[in-house]
Structure formats: C-alpha cells, structure tokens
Amino acid sequence: MMRGLIALAMLLSALALPGAAQEEIVADLSQRQVPITADFDGSELILYGAVKRETPISITEPLSVIITVAGPSKPVTVRRKEKVAGIWINTDSVEIDSAPSFYAIATSRPLNQILSDTEDLRYKISIPRAIRSVGAPQHVLDSHEFTNALMRIKAANGSYQARPSTIAFFDQTLFKTAVTLPANLTEGTYKVTLYLTRDRQVITSYTTNLAVQKVGLERFLYRLAHDQPLVYGLLSLFIAIVAGWGASAIFRYFKG
C-alpha cells in the first residue's frame, strides 16, 4: 500500500517536474560555532554546497539557490517619536510579535524571479515574511510603517541583509556564498536554511544550526549578571573599588 503510494507520487512528480524529486542539497558552513570573545568584532560565515542528483541536469528550467541565516526571534517594540511641546518624544508604539535578531538572505538570482509569493508566504523566506506582526493597537493606523522602520534600522546596522544574486552557482551544481556577521551579534542558535527552487517553487530545503555564543570571560560575566545579579553587583563594586584604589596606589608609589 505504502510502496504503491510512493511509486504513484514519484510517477506524478516525474511527470510534472522532471528530475525534481531526486535533487538534494549537500552543504556545510565554514564554522558551526561563532564564539563571541572579548575582542569580537564581527565574523564572516562561508556557506557552500552542491546539488546531489541521480538524473541528468534539467536544461529547460534552471535551478536557483536561496540561503537564509536567521538569529533567534523575539517580540520587539517599535516606538515612534513625535514633536510634543517642542521636544521629540516617543508616542505611538507597536509590538511586533516576532522578529529575528539577525537575518541574512542570499540568492543566486533576484528573489522575485526565483520564488513565488505563495511559496514565500509558506516558507517565510524574504525579510518582510520572516517578521511576524499580527496585532497593532487600534489607534495606530499605519502599523506597516513600524514594520518598515524595524527593517530599515536593522538593515542600517547590518542586522538584516538582503544580498540578491550573491550566490555563485556553477553548472547547476556547486554553490558558494559568504555572509558577514556584524559586531553587534547577539547570542543564540541561528538557523541556516538552504532552498533549491525551480520554476519559482521550492523543491527541497536543508536546515542546519549555527551556535553563536559568548565564551570565556564574556560568557561568565553575562551569565553571572543574569543568574546571580546580587553576587554580580557586589563583585562589580568590589572589583571597581580595588581597581580604583590600586591604580591610585600605584600612582602614589611612583610619585613618592
């Protein structure tokens, strides 16, 4: 029964999209972990891979590759300033249900040529689709302005990157691209997803994780500050007093 269904599915797909079912992604990243050390100043991530297939390359409909790197998603509040009594203050705000802390999308060709809107909606690939915003307060009529502002600010500081046509794709088989991770990267498990599309439809995808983590002293201090805030506070005071006193003691020693 099961085998019959699979055979039927294969037959149908073979008729509809020749060769589609057999194409798979084999890929890897230049690094699986991005350590945030005390001197962390951004990093470059190289993604590369190949299309594994058992049938000859389809000439009629070329393949395309889309790669996304998404940081952990969190709800955020976007606030807008307005002039009140002569000064600019925050007035309206919209809570966006979920926005990735980092998002990069690289493609082998312009996105609208290789992905249909319905597929984008389904897989949440493009930057606007990766952000989820459902409810806005009733008095805010232009909530899309807030989402646009979020994308604009995040793009300006390198957190959202749209990189169309930056994937080098050789002979419909080998592909490679690089994504710059900025210095303001936050911790978390980043999701790297690779999509193969043909005829603006996603035919297969591959997902892997990238761990971005503070290490060493950075990690120790961050964890301590959040897990044992009182101990951290006392330690900060103690270290600051010792450092301040020590520095002036050294100075006195050299002077007299």
Add this chain to the structure above:
Amino acid sequence: MVKGSFAVRYRVLMQIYLPIAEVSVNAFLLLGLGGIVGMLSGMFGVGGGFLMTPLLFFIGIPPAVAVATEANQIVASSFSGVLAHLKRKTVDLRMGTVLLIGGLIGAALGVQLFNFLKSLGQVDLLVKLCYVVFLGIIGALMFVESLNAIRRSRKPGAVPVRKKHNWIHNLPFKMKFRTSGLYISVIPPMVVGVLVGILAAIMGVGGGFIMVPAMIYLLGMPTKVVVGTSLFQIIFVTAFTTLLHATTNFTVDMPLAVLLLVGGVIGAQFGAMIGTRLKAEQLRILLAMMVLAVCLKLALDLLIMPSELYTIGPAGHG
C-alpha cells in the same frame, strides 16, 4: 552608529565587546574618555559622573547601561577620596548618615521611577531631560558666579556674607551635628539626601554638584567638611544604586566600568597637578562652559527632528 570614524580607523588596535551593553567599542576610546573626564574631575574637584554619562550616550552605550555602570564607577573613584577625608577627620559622620538615609530612600524611589518609565519607553527622554535641566541650571549658575568672582577679585574689599539664620532653623526634629557645629532640624538634610538619591538613580551621577551647594548655602555647613561628607554619602548611595540596577535591570557592565575607572584614576592625578597651576575662578569658568556645551548638545538632540523617528526596544508591558 557605535563607532565614530576615529574608532573605525583604529579598530585593529583593540576592539572590546562589552558583555552587558552588547556592543563592540574601542578599549582605548574608553580609557581615553575615562582619562579626560578623570582629568577634569581632578582639575575641578568634581565627580565627573555628570560629564561621563552623556559622553557614554554619545558613543552609543545604551542609556540604561551607561547610568548603571557610571554609578558603579563613581563608587570606586570616590573611594580613595573618602579614605583621605576620614584620615583628615573632615567627614561629619552624623550629618553624612542623615544624608545617607535620605539618599537610600531616594535611590530606591529613583530606580522604581526609572523602571516604570523604561516600561513606557520614556526612560531615554527622562534621563536626557534631567541632564538638560540640571546641567543648564548648574552651568549657568557657575558661569555667572565665577564671572562675578573674577570681577570681585579685581575690586578687593567686597566679601559675600553668608546668612547664618534662615527659615531652616525653625523646623522641628533638631539634632546636634558636632563636627559641623550645627544644631538644626534633620528634615532639610534628609530632603537633600532624597533628592540626590533620586538623581543618582536616574542620571548615574554622584550628585555632588547639587549636594555641595545645598550643604553650604542651605544647611550652612562649614566648607572644610562639605566635600568629605558629600563623598561619604555618595559612595554608599551609588553603591546601593549599582546593586539595585544590577538586580532589577541587569545593566551594570563590569568591563566598561573597569576601563573607565583605570583611565579615570590616571587622568585625575594629572588633572590635580594641572589644577594647582590655574586660578580657581578660571577653572570654574572653564568647567561651566563645558557643562553648558554638553547641555546644549543634549538639548539639540531633543529639539531637532531626529533623522530616524523610530526606535526598537525589547517588548515591554506598556
């Protein structure tokens, strides 16, 4: 936004990722800022918190982190000062304790207010407005006062008379402050303490610039115990503020505090040396001009239409 062109050019030298502020800044920029502010505080004998915190805003440290971290730094930079004053017996411990009780109450209120406005998304505005108002008032007063002092020094003879008895002396709950030679109500020092505590929590300053004039002109304390007593109060109030920010907001950045501090202590030594070579009135007028410049920059930020009207914050309850 975080790095100026200066920092970008020298980023290879030493970029440091601050674990709490979650931004990467140049370590030498921080040491340098600490050094410059330390030098000024050594020259003028002020804490420097009211200059450092706005400078931290300008280099892109989130205001909440700047305020909390600066409180931590003030504790340390005041520590050796308090020790020196205790040795010289120029601290009125009784008055200091009354001011301190008020200060602790004020700091607790201030942190509550800070957190409440943070949830409304108005904390940046509050901090900056406080700075504009206080820097403006203090800067203008100092400017006028030192101009007058310069004029007076040219015409000798006219010495200002300090009013010894005022309405302060008619309030209840009187207490004897032997070191200061005063017998006054505890209400005024308590109120001064509360106000300074609130400012410490909101602005990340020690509050010496408010407390010292209040002690001299309002409470009528002798000048020689004023600095030591205010430092005594400041050290405990800022320590308490640091702990409150650390436990409720998680915004104290230890590496940031240490870098600023090391630069600050070294700068203060040089500042003290330069300070002895300049006349007091000249020093004060320089300080007044600097305070007014920082005030003006902050005021313009509030008055001129920002290039980006939108800001992103963590989802709050507001």
